[in-house]
Amino acid sequence: MTTWPRLPTRRAVLRAAGAALPLASIARAAQAPAVRASRPTDIRVVDVMHAFEGHTYRAPYMFGGRSVDRVTILNVQVRVRTGDGKEAFGFGSMTLGNAWAFPKASQDEGLGAMTALAEAFRAITAACDDQGHPIDLWRVLEPAYLQEAAALGPRRGLAMPIPKLCTLVVASAFDAAIHDAYGKAFGLSSYATYSSRHMRHDLSRDLGPAFAGQYLDRHVAVAPRAETPVFHSVGASDAIEPSDLKVRLDDGLPNTLAEWIARDGLTHFKIKLNGGNEAQDFDRITRIDRVVREAMTARRIADWHYLLDFNEGCPNVGYLLTLLRKVREFTPDGFARIKYVEQPTSRDLAGDRANVMHEASKLLPVVVDEGLVDIESLHLARAMGYTGVALKACKGQSQALLIAAAAQQAGMFLCVQDLTCPGASLIHSAGIAARVPGNAGIEANARQFVPSASAAWEPRFPGLFTVRNGVMRTGQLTGPGLGAVPPGPRLA
CATH class of the missing domain: 3.20.20.120 (Enolase-like C-terminal domain)
Incomplete structure (x- = not known):
C-alpha cells in the first residue's frame, strides 16, 4: 500500500535543498542554459511527492549470479503548471533494482543509497524553476541528480561511487512523472507531444548536427x-x-x-x-x-x-x-x-x-x-x-x-x-x-x-x-x- 507523505511548501523545499541547489545551478550553467521565458506549451514543476511500496517475490529470480526475492517500488507524483496557467498531476513508478543497478554494494547499502537518492531527487525536482518540455527539464535535472549521487556516496560511507546506472533508475520515476504530467496537462498521450509543436529544440541539441x-x-x-x-x-x-x-x-x-x-x-x-x-x-x-x-x-x-x-x-x-x-x-x-x-x-x-x-x-x-x-x-x-x-x-x-x-x-x-x-x-x-x-x-x-x-x-x-x-x-x-x-x- 502506498502512503503519500504531506508535501512541504515550495519555500520549505528550497530551504531544505540548500545544499543541492547550487549543484543544480552549476549544472544548468555547464550543461544547458536556464529557460525562464514561458510559452503556452511549457511547463514548470510546482509540487513533488514520493513514496515507497514493498513486495516479496513468489519465487527468487536469479540472473548474472545474483538472486533477488523482493522489490521496493518508488512512486512519484508531480504537479505541473503550463505557461498559460493550467495545472495537471503526473505519476511515475519504478522498481529500485539495486541488485542490477548497484551490484557491487550489499542489499542494504544499495537499496539504502537508492531510497536516499529518491529523497534528494524529490527536493531537487521540486526546486527546479526552469520551464519547457519534459526533455528540456531533463537536461537541467540529470546533471543535478548525478552531482547529488556523487556527493551522497561519501556521505553514506560507501566504499565505491554510486554508479550512473543506479542514479538513472531512481531518476526515471521522476522523469516519467514529468512526461506523464505534461501529456495530461494538454489532454494528450505523451507520445503526441514529441513534435516541433511542443518541443523547444530539435534533436541536434542532444544528438548532434x-x-x-x-x-x-x-x-x-x-x-x-x-x-x-x-x-x-x-x-x-x-x-x-x-x-x-x-x-x-x-x-x-x-x-x-x-x-x-x-x-x-x-x-x-x-x-x-x-x-x-x-x-x-x-x-x-x-x-x-x-x-x-x-x-x-x-x-x-x-x-x-x-x-x-x-x-x-x-x-x-x-x-x-x-x-x-x-x-x-x-x-x-x-x-x-x-x-x-x-x-x-x-x-x-x-x-x-x-x-x-x-x-x-x-x-x-x-x-x-x-x-x-x-x-x-x-x-x-x-x-x-x-x-x-x-x-x-x-x-x-x-x-x-x-x-x-x-x-x-x-x-x-x-x-x-x-x-x-x-x-x-x-x-x-x-x-x-x-x-x-x-x-x-x-x-x-x-x-x-x-x-x-x-x-x-x-x-x-x-x-x-x-x-x-x-x-x-x-x-x-x-x-x-x-x-x-x-x-x-x-x-x-
Whole structure:
C-alpha cells in the first residue's frame, strides 16, 4: 500500500535543498542554459511527492549470479503548471533494482543509497524553476541528480561511487512523472507531444548536427501497436522441467517452463545464463530448446524465438564465441531462432575495451544493456562492435527516446527490456515497446515473480499484465500522459 507523505511548501523545499541547489545551478550553467521565458506549451514543476511500496517475490529470480526475492517500488507524483496557467498531476513508478543497478554494494547499502537518492531527487525536482518540455527539464535535472549521487556516496560511507546506472533508475520515476504530467496537462498521450509543436529544440541539441530539423516524432510513433510479443524470462534457477522443482508453489501460477508455455501461449523466450561455465550454459540452452520444441510441436506452432542474456557473465568474448558455435553445431535450428545476445561481458565498456563484439556480431546481433547509460556510451558500444540496444524505462523516458532515435538512425537492432516492472512501471515500459519502430519485443517478468504488485492495476488493463498467445495487448495504451493513473485516491 502506498502512503503519500504531506508535501512541504515550495519555500520549505528550497530551504531544505540548500545544499543541492547550487549543484543544480552549476549544472544548468555547464550543461544547458536556464529557460525562464514561458510559452503556452511549457511547463514548470510546482509540487513533488514520493513514496515507497514493498513486495516479496513468489519465487527468487536469479540472473548474472545474483538472486533477488523482493522489490521496493518508488512512486512519484508531480504537479505541473503550463505557461498559460493550467495545472495537471503526473505519476511515475519504478522498481529500485539495486541488485542490477548497484551490484557491487550489499542489499542494504544499495537499496539504502537508492531510497536516499529518491529523497534528494524529490527536493531537487521540486526546486527546479526552469520551464519547457519534459526533455528540456531533463537536461537541467540529470546533471543535478548525478552531482547529488556523487556527493551522497561519501556521505553514506560507501566504499565505491554510486554508479550512473543506479542514479538513472531512481531518476526515471521522476522523469516519467514529468512526461506523464505534461501529456495530461494538454489532454494528450505523451507520445503526441514529441513534435516541433511542443518541443523547444530539435534533436541536434542532444544528438548532434546529423539530427538537425528532426524531432522525436520522426522516430517514435504516436499510436501504439495493437500487440507486442513478450519475451518470457527463464531465470537462471527457474525450473525447466518437473525434475528441476524443489518445492511446488500452489498459488495457481505455473511452476515450470512447459506450464508457462501452456498457460500464456508463449513464443518468445529470454534465457538467463550465468556465464563462466560453458558446459552448464550449453546444457541450459539446449534443454530449454528441447522443452520449447516439444511444446511448440504439440501446439503446431512453427515460429518461436530466443534471446540469450548473460548479464555480463561471460569472462571474455572468446567464451561467447565458443558457446555460440557449439550451440549452432548441436542444434542449427535452435541457433537460428536466437534473435540476439544481450550484454555478454562487463558493463564497464571503457575499462573492457579488449572484449569487442565484432566477431560475435557476425553471428547474431549483440545488444548493449547495463553498459548503456548515455549517448557517449552508445557511441563507444558501436565502436566496440555492439549492434543493438536495450531500451529500458528504468533509465528514463527522456533517455530511452533519445537513444531510440540515435540507434534507429544508426541502423541498430532494438529491443525493450524491463527491470521486473509491475504496475505503472510496466505500463510505462510497454508504452515505449509499442511505439518504437522495429522493436523485437518486450520483457515483462513481473507477472512471473511478483504478480501481487500488479493486482490493483490488472483489471483496468486487460491483456497487459496477463499474456495470451504470447503477446501483450498494447493497443489500449492511448490514454493521456503515459497512461498510468493510480488506482487509489490521488493526494491533491
